[in-house]
Amino acid sequence: MALVVRPRVPLALWMLVLVRSSLEAADGGGWRQTWPGTDVALVEERCTVERRSDLTYTEFIQHYAFLRPVILQGLTDNSKFRSLCSRESLLTTFGDNVVRLSTANTYSYQKVDLPFQQYVEQLLYPQDPASLGNDTLYFFGDNNFTEWASLFRHYSPPPFHLLGTTAAYSFGIAGAGSGVPFHWHGPGFSEVIYGRKHWFLYPPEKIPKFHPNKTTLTWLRDTYPALAPSEKPLECTIEAGEVLYFPDRWWHATLNLDTSVFISTFLG
Numbered sequence: 387m388a389l390v391v392r393p394r395v396p397l398a399l400w401m402l403v404l405v406r407s408s409l410e411a412a413d414g415g416g417w418r419q420t421w422p423g424t425d426v427a428l429v430e431e432r433c434t435v436e437r438r439s440d441l442t443y444t445e446f447i448q449h450y451a452f453l454r455p456v457i458l459q460g461l462t463d464n465s466k467f468r469s470l471c472s473r474e475s476l477l478t479t480f481g482d483n484v485v486r487l488s489t490a491n492t493y494s495y496q497k498v499d500l501p502f503q504q505y506v507e508q509l510l511y512p513q514d515p516a517s518l519g520n521d522t523l524y525f526f527g528d529n530n531f532t533e534w535a536s537l538f539r540h541y542s543p544p545p546f547h548l549l550g551t552t553a554a555y556s557f558g559i560a561g562a563g564s565g566v567p568f569h570w571h572g573p574g575f576s577e578v579i580y581g582r583k584h585w586f587l588y589p590p591e592k593i594p595k596f597h598p599n600k601t602t603l604t605w606l607r608d609t610y611p612a613l614a615p616s617e618k619p620l621e622c623t624i625e626a627g628e629v630l631y632f633p634d635r636w637w638h639a640t641l642n643l644d645t646s647v648f649i650s651t652f653l654g
C-alpha cells in the first residue's frame with residue numbers, strides 16, 4: 387500500500403501549485419484590491435473605442451495607426467509573463483531592487499527612489515480621492531532593464547511596427563483609483579497584465595480642460611459630468627490581456643479600476 391500512497395504526495399503538492407496559480411490568475415495575481423470608489427461599475431461600462439480580435443497589419447495601418455485608437459485582443463500570448471508578474475513572484479524576485487517612482491501629475495518632475503517591496507507594501511493602496519496627483523507616487527517607466535531583464539525578456543509586444551520607430555517598454559504597477567491625468571506623447575501600445583485600466587482619449591486638436599496637478603479621479607468627478615456630448619472623450623476599460631493602441635500625440639488620461647500591472651510599448 388505504501389508504494390501506492392507515496393507517489394500521491396508529490397502529485398498532491400503539484401496539484402496544489404496548479405490550483406493556486408490558476409486562482410492567482412483569476413483573482414488578479416494576488417494584486418486585486420477593492421477600491422471604495424462609488425461609480426467603478428458605471429465607468430467600466432462606458433466604451434467608445436473599437437475592440438478588434440482579428441486585425442491584420444494592413445488593416446491596422448489603414449484604419450488606426452495614424453487615425454484613431456483601437457483595442458487589440460488575442461495578438462500575443464503573455465501568460466508566462468503574466469505569471470511572473472504575480473505579487474508573490476515579483477516580490478520574491480525584485481523585492482530588494484530599488485525602483486524610481488514618479489508623481490502622478492501631467493508634468494512629473496519629482497522622482498523618488500525606493501525598494502520595490504516598500505512601494506508594494508506601503509504605497510500601493512487605493513487612491514485617496516482628496517489627494518493631488520503631484521502628491522501621489524506612481525511606479526511607471528524609469529525601469530532598469532538590466533536588473534529586470536529576466537522579467538522583460540518574457541514579454542511579447544504587439545507585433546505591429548511603425549516605419550521609422552523603435553520600441554521602448556515602460557512597466558508599471560499602480561493602485562486602484564490612481565491614474566495619470568491628461569498628457570500626450572508619441573504613438574504606442576499599453577497592455578494590461580493584471581487588473582482593469584480605464585482610458586480617456588482626445589485627438590491632438592481637441593485639448594481637454596484639466597488641472598495638471600489634479601488626479602484623473604478628480605477630473606472624472608468634477609469636469610466629466612458637465613461635458614456636452616460633443617466634448618466627451620473616447621473611452622474604454624482595458625481588461626487583462628487586452629492592448630490599447632494610442633496614435634501619435636493623442637491626449638490621454640488613465641484610471642486604474644483595480645491595482646493594475648501594465649506595460650506600454652512606446653514607438654519613438
Ligand SMILES: *[C@@H]1O[C@H](CO)[C@@H](O)[C@H](O)[C@H]1NC(C)=O
Pocket residue numbers: 518520521599
Ligand atoms: C501640488 O500642486 C498644488 C496645486 O498645483 C500645489 O499647491 C502644491 O504645492 C503641490 N504639492 C507639491 C508637493 O509639490
Ligand SMILES: *[C@@H]1O[C@H](CO)[C@@H](O)[C@H](O)[C@H]1NC(C)=O
Pocket residue numbers: 520598599
Ligand atoms: C503643480 O505642482 C508642481 C509641483 O509639484 C508645481 O511646481 C506647479 O507649479 C504646479 N502646477 C500648477 C498649475 O499649479
Ligand SMILES: *[C@@H]1O[C@H](CO)[C@@H](O)[C@H](O)[C@H]1NC(C)=O
Pocket residue numbers: 530531532533
Ligand atoms: C541598473 O542597474 C544596474 C545594476 O544594479 C546598475 O549598474 C545601473 O547603474 C542601473 N541603471 C540605471 C539607469 O539606473
